[in-house]
Amino acid sequence: MSEEERDFEEQLRELLSEDAYTIRPSPVPYPQIRRQGVVERRRRVAVAGAVLATLAAVPVGAFAAGGGGTGTADTATTPTASASATPTSTPTPTPSPTPSGPAGPATAGQLRDGITREQAVEGLDNCIAEHRKNVAMGARDLNLGKADDYRIILALKSTGDLNSPGDGVFVVAVQEKPSEVRLVCNIKGGVASGLNYSGGSDRQPDSPPVLADMNGNKLYQQSFLNKGNWKLPFSWGFIGTVDPTVAKVTVSYGGVGSEAVLDHGWFVAAGTLTQQVTRNPHIKxxxxxxxxxxxxxxxxxxxxxQ
Structure with missing residues (x-):
């Protein structure tokens, strides 16, 4: 082989060697790829952990199951309040207002024969309303005022007699201001059937310390037409005034005595007769x-x- 042929062969080998390197891909950098893969997996794990943590923080019941019975949660609702929330304070109850209307008697025993205060008030209202109707028709105006201005001191059953047939209810009410008034209302079947009025004080400078009401006999007597033939048993009442020196009053009627109630300057007694009497109540x-x-x-x- 000539020298020129040897030089050409060496150049060719050198060129082939360079071309071979040029077209052959560079070796794959496995270490770098591995590191990137590890980082990517860690990133994905971190993202998944964050999602799980977020789901765990949502209260139970914050999602509603979707339709179709798959149980897939797809509808979000408002989260329920936490049990640790500050409880709402309970407002202090407002006291009930004092009932309006006429004042009641000093003792419950002054409402007799099962009559309630509400029934007595209704009876008084009816009497005053009936009086206003009569005034509109030309009757004398007694200026009775409003029922709220009165105090009820007695209510009891009224026994009908020959003069006024039919049982009912007596309501006795007094007013001190603007003027002294005493009413005895008779109510039958829810309708006012009679009104006895006394205006001003019965008391005079020489009046005794205990003074029976001048028209109070209608509460403890039956009509003169029934004399000798009273309807029994008979529920009776007795009223009058006392001066400040009096601390106790007793009333005996039909042989039965009892202590009367002292109610704002009035004495009030009541009972039931089972036999007819001829003498008026005895007072001390x-x-x-x-x-x-x-x-x-x-x-x-x-x-x-009598």
Whole structure:
């Protein structure tokens, strides 16, 4: 082989060697690829963990199951309130207002025969309303005012007699201001059938310490037409006024005695007769020391016999 041929062969080998390197791909950098793969997996794991943490933080019941019975949660609702929320304070109840209307009696026993205060108030209202109707038709105006201005001191059954047939209810009410008034209302079947009025005080400078109401006999007597033939048993009442020196009043009627109630300057007694009587109630009054200061038997102005 000539020298020129040898030089050409070496150049050719060199060229082939360079071309071979040129067209052959560079070796794959496995270490770098591995590192990138590890980083990518860690990133994905971190993202998945964040998603799970977010789902775990949503309260139970924050999602509703989708339709079709698959159980897939696809509808979000408002999360329920946390149990640790500050409880709402309970407002303090407002006291009930004091009932309006006429004042009631000093004791429950002054409402007799099962009559309630509401029924007594209704009866008083009816009497005053009936009086206004009569005034509109030309009757004398007694200026009775409003029922709220009165105090009920007695309510009891009224027994019908030959003069006024049919049982009913008596309601006794008094007013002190603007003027002194005493009403005895008779209500039958829910309708006012009679009204007895007394205006001003019965008391005079020389009145005794215990003074029976001048028209109170309608509460403890039946009609004169029934004399000798009373309807029994008979529920009766008795009222009058006392001065400040009186601390106790007793009333005896038909042989049965009891202590009367003192109610804002009035005395109120009541009972039931099982036999007809001919004498009016017997009254006694005592001072704070227990001394007898009034006896109707000794009062010349008091009518003893019916």
């Amino acid at each position: 009054g005592y001072d704070k020391g227990g001394k007898l200061i009034y006896d109707s038997d000794e009062d010349k102005t008091y009518q003893q016999v």
